[in-house]
Amino acid sequence: MSSHGQEKNNREKGQVGILTLMVASAAVGGTVQYGYNLAIMNAPTVYIQNFINETFQERWETQLEMYEITLIWTFIVSIFSLGGLTGALVAGPMSIHFGRKKTLLLNNIFLMSSALLAVTSRQARSFEMIIISRFLVGINAGVSMNVQPMYFGESAPKHLRGAVALSSAVFTSFGVVMGQVVGLRELLGCESCWPYLLASNAVPGFIQLLTLPWFPESPRYLLIDCGDKEACLKALRQLRGCEVQKSELDEMMQEQAEAEGKRAQHPWELFTDRSIRWQLISITVLSSAMQMCGNDSIYFYATYIFQEAGISAEHTQYVTIGTGTCEFTACILCNLLIERQGRRQLLMGGYALMTCWAIVFTLALSFQNATPWMPYLSMVCVFTYILSFGMGPAGVTVIVPTEIFNQTARPAAYMIASSLMWLNLFIIGMVFPFLVNGLGQFCFVPFGAICLLASLYIGVFLPETKGKTLPTITNEFNKLNFHKQERREQKYNQAHYHLGEILHSTAL
Structure with missing residues (x-):
């Protein structure tokens, strides 16, 4: 190998090594928290519901009805999404004022406060502390989901930008798997340990606090x-x-x-800026489709499907870990492919496959009792739907704002995108039970329609951003943002601007 080739190879190894450490440090206390805090709430469901009932009996000598306990439990679970929405709204100003890295470090204040409330809630005989704890950890996840992809996208070189930014999704799915494993009855998913399970999210936060300050x-x-x-x-x-x-x-x-x-733009200013109109439409469509596609809902449906396939209730928790592992594996594969296949192809292909599997899943649910092997087809659909989501939409969606918005608009764009993600997550969580009751086996038809529309939009309107500079991407969007005459004037002004830059640099 020539000396030039050897030097290039060493440079690339140095980039990958240091970036990998930085990514791991930021993500372990960042987007890992989103997946982890979604997963750990499944195991202690019955124990926390019993705790709520016992607390009411001790305070007011009142026996709650089952629907009242379910209502309080639903609020405990759903307030995580409202906390995430709050975090998305404060993430933009925090990232501008404190910077990306310092915002991630300060974000651990919400996490540690949440863990302290969770671990002391049973001793204090207060289920309200669990509610506040879930809200605070939701804020932590909302800030992380905003700032971490921004930090990664702005720190990585152009040829690694997609893979580095996509690692946010890899760590999110890793958090899901980790939460499912820690929530096993043999570990912290038992009645005596559920407060420690809810507070265990502090451990990744401590790791981040110890390591991230060493990176720029x-x-x-x-x-x-x-x-x-x-x-x-x-x-x-x-x-x-x-x-x-x-x-x-x-x-x-x-x-x-x-x-x-x-100055950095406010979110409402993006809606009146014609030069980024189609960029804004794109992140609105992608962020909404990511939550409205039904991937999170299929996790809720998985337990029922597994039981119908003959898996006993005590073994269901182990099979459920397979769903998280499935998405984790798909996200890793997507990370390896993104710089080869590009963003547009992975997004469009992921939603197209999800459309197909939604159709097959609907047929399998419709004929669930017709043949003995039909429940197994439903199981296959659960895993393939999650795989298709992980192969594209799960990861690529979060890196798009980094690549299509400039520095002044990027924090506001992430605020809008993340707010839509959290708001739609809350809506789906509240609406899905009613969809199941109202539509029965056809409950995934709306999700399939959303996946189809998202795939069509990406194929028609979203340009490929792989390996392109921001001015190049902006020019492609300007074909939609401006009419022909306006584009000619813009190109004329850009040519004069670049000429001025060349003359200025020559003079220097």
């Missing part, structure tokens, strides 16, 4: 938001493990020049 802030934030070129270069050298590539720095400098004199 987002280079783009340092250069464009803070105007600190030296700090940006230092961060880039630390993340790349070598001297900074001139082309990478030039791209950042160009974005800084375009953002000069501009």
Whole structure:
């Protein structure tokens, strides 16, 4: 191998090594929390419901009806989504004011407060502490789901940007698996340990607090938001493990020049900015479809399907771990493919496959009792639906705002996208039981329709962003944002701008 080739190979190894450590440090206390805190609530359901009833009896000598206990339990579970929505709304201002890395560190305040309330709730005889705990950990997850992909996307080199940003989804699904394992009856999923199960989310938070301070802030934030070129270069050298590539720095400098004199935009300002109209429509469609596609609902349906297939109730918890492992494996595979296949193909293909499996799942549910093997087809549909989701929508959706919005609009775009995700998660959680009761075996027909519409939108309107700079992606969106005459004027102005930049650099 030539010396140039050897040098390039060493540089790429250095990039991957340091980035991997940074990604693991940020994600272990970041998006891991979203998946983990979704999963750990399944095991202690009966124990917490009994605790609620006992608390009422001790305080007011009142025996609650079953529907009242279920209502309080549903509120405990659902308030996680409302906390996530709150976190999504505060994440933008926090990431602008404190920076990406410091926001992730400060976010652990919500997590530790939540863990403290959860672990002391039984001793204090207060189910209200569990409600507050779930709300606080929801805020933590909402901030992480916003800021972590932004931090990753702004820190990674262009050729690794998709894979690094997509790792947020990998760690989310890893959190689901970890929560399912820790929630086993043999570990913390027993009656005596449920407060410790709810508080166990503090462990990943401690790991992040100990490791993340050793890594730098987002280079783009340092250069464009803070105007600190030296700090940006230092961060880039630390993340790349070598001297900074001139082309990478030039791209950042160009974005800084375009953002000069501009402040970070507020979410409501994006709705009136015609130059990003189709970018905003795209993240609205993708963020809504990600939660409205029914993937989370199929987890709720999984236990029923497994029992119909003849799996005993005591063994269902082990099979359920397979669903989380399935999504985790799919996200890893998606991470390996994203820089080869591109974002658009994985998104469109994922939703198209989910449409097909929703149809097969509906048929399997309709003929559940017709033949002995039909429940096994339903089991296959559960796993393939989750696999299809993990192969595209689960991961690619969260990196799109990083690639199609500039530095001034990116935090606001993430606030809108995450708010829609959390709001739709709450709506689906509340509506799904009624869909099951009203539509029966046809309850996945609406989800299949949403997947089909999402796939069509991506195929027609969403441009590929793999390996492209922000100006190139913006020009492709401008074909939709502006009419032909306006595009000609814009190209003319851009040509003059670039000419001015060339003359300025030549003069220097």
